[in-house]
Amino acid sequence: MNPLRQRAAARHELHGTIDDFIGAAAFLLKEKGRVYVIYPAKRSVSLIASLRQKGLEPKRLRYVQSDASSPAVFVLAEGIKGGGEQVTVLPPLALFEAPGVYSEKVRKIMGS
Numbered sequence: 001m002n003p004l005r006q007r008a009a010a011r012h013e014l015h016g017t018i019d020d021f022i023g024a025a026a027f028l029l030k031e032k033g034r035v036y037v038i039y040p041a042k043r044s045v046s047l048i049a050s051l052r053q054k055g056l057e058p059k060r061l062r063y064v065q066s067d068a069s070s071p072a073v074f075v076l077a078e079g080i081k082g083g084g085e086q087v088t089v090l091p092p093l094a095l096f097e098a099p100g101v102y103s104e105k106v107r108k109i110m111g112s
Contacts, residue, residue: 018043018050022079026054029081037079038064041072048077057083062090067097 002008009015018039025035035056039047041063051058056079063072072092097103102110 018046019053022047022050022054022056025079026056026081029056031082033081034059035079035081037077038074039077041075044075047075051077051079056081057085058087059083060088060090063092065092065094067103068092068094070094 001012022035022037029035035051037047037051044061048058058077059080060076060078062076064074064076065072076093093105094103095106
């Protein structure tokens with residue numbers, strides 16, 4: 001666990017669970033409203049189950065990995081309140097092409 005209180009809270013569900021967060025999003029969103037989530041890849045099933053349980057249909061998923069040969073660390077997800085059942089799984093996003101060198105895709109996203 002991160003020793004910095006704010007980082008620990010952000011990464012370890014110390015003040016609420018994924019169900020709490022998704023429940024709040026579902027309450028606040030209008031029909032067809034969107035929620036975007038960054039979540040640990042190894043807990044993707046919990047995220048998708050929570051989205052669906054709260055009426056936020058997963059629409060796009062993208063796994064994020066350190067580099068092209070590493071397993072995914074995070075998943076980026078978009079959910080739409082009252083959306084249809086179809087989901088698109090986008091190609092994975094590799095953050096680095098070499099140690100300390102962002103990938104071309106990440107440099108594009110960051111505008112550099």
